Amino acid sequence: MAGQDQVHAVLPEIQPMLATAAALPGEGYDLDWGFEVNWDGARTVAYCAGDRTVRLVSGEGEDVTRTYPELAGLGEQHGQRQAVLDGEIVVLDDRGRPDLELLRRRMGVVNPRKVARLTMDAPVHLMLFDVMYLDGRSLLPTPYRERRMLLESLDLAGPRWSTPEWSEGDVQHAWATSLHHGYEGIVGKRLASDYQPGRRSPDWIKAKHIETHDVVIGGWVEGRGDLRGLPGSLLVGVDAPDGLRFVGTVEDGLTAAERGELGEYLGALTRADSPFAGFADIPGAQWVEPRLVAEVTVSGWTTGGRLRHPTWQRLRPDLTRR
Incomplete structure (x- = not known):
């Protein structure tokens, strides 16, 4: 093992370079870029x-x-x-x-x-x-x-x-191909760029395929630290033949003001048991009547039927359930 450690020691430790979330170069401006799947x-x-x-x-x-x-x-x-x-x-x-x-x-x-x-x-x-x-x-x-x-x-x-394969210069083809195969999105990398360890660089940009869905809020879990007393995550579902089906938790995208507003609304809808059909308990979950509907963006669905990377967009009062 000592010999193996010595061999490893001669290799430089390199932090991975990171991509920036940004708009991809448009057609005609993509010739200086290569494109890969965002895995x-x-x-x-x-x-x-x-x-x-x-x-x-x-x-x-x-x-x-x-x-x-x-x-x-x-x-x-x-x-x-x-x-x-x-x-x-x-x-x-x-x-x-x-x-x-x-x-x-x-x-x-x-x-x-x-x-x-x-x-x-x-x-x-x-x-x-x-x-x-x-x-x-x-x-x-x-x-x-x-x-x-x-x-x-x-x-x-x-x-x-x-x-995996990559392509040069044709952003529309790369985008359409990743969408066809159900991948999350693509990463564009400037062909002439060097490798910048540990840096989130504009020489690498990533873009995701985004879907918008309406989901029903069936519960919430209290946040930690500055979010104590407020919803840290929302437990959401969609209607299914056997009832409300749990599809995941939403944490990202909520402002402090929105969390405070939701806390007041959800506090008035408290119930003792889960509104989700056939769903196991979640530690710390506070269940509510499934009346409020929210709009979220996601990058797709997992094979288990859960939302992939859900991000809060807004409450939909026009879709409130009675």
Whole structure:
């Protein structure tokens, strides 16, 4: 193990570069950009030490190698070459789309027996999209287009890792393709841009496919800290043949004023039991009569029927239920 640590030590520790949420370049302005799928997973840097091992580090800097043992073969395939690779860990559904709900079952698990079971129930896949260091050479100042070509030349493809395709210059095609396949969105990267560790840069921009839905508020959970006494998250559902079906929690997008206003409304609608059909209890949940309707934006639905990345937009008093 000491020898292995020494090998790992020669590789530079590199924080992942981050994308900025912004409008994509329009047609005619996209020729200087490359486009990739926005994978909606767990950002991961893979350190291939040149001794047929790989060390995986999360975007937050935590070693997650033991959590994803099915990715060990990446080090075997890379052999004696040294590299620091950038990518995203996902769990794919039966249609080949990332499912964040399934991925969350894997995140943070280190117990060997539980990990072994989860590798069978929800195996992960590492999508590789950049290389920042290769065989003793830092590629941080190298333009993105050249880095991407170097990555493809490594021919890294295995049962649980791959180098997905990317495209140059045609933003409309990239957008339409990601929408057709049900992906979250796309990331645009300036072809001439260098790699900027730890920085959220305008040289990388991301855009999501957004849907708007009306949901019914059936409960809430008190917030923490400054939000104590106010709704920290809203428990929402949609109408289904068997009753109100729970579809997730909404936390993002609410202003302090909106939380205060909702707190007053929901306080007048308190009930003792859950209004959701066949739904298990949530710790700290305060149930309400399902009368208030809200508009939220989401990036789609999980295979489990939950909202993906719901964001509050507004209350819909015109749709209040009686």
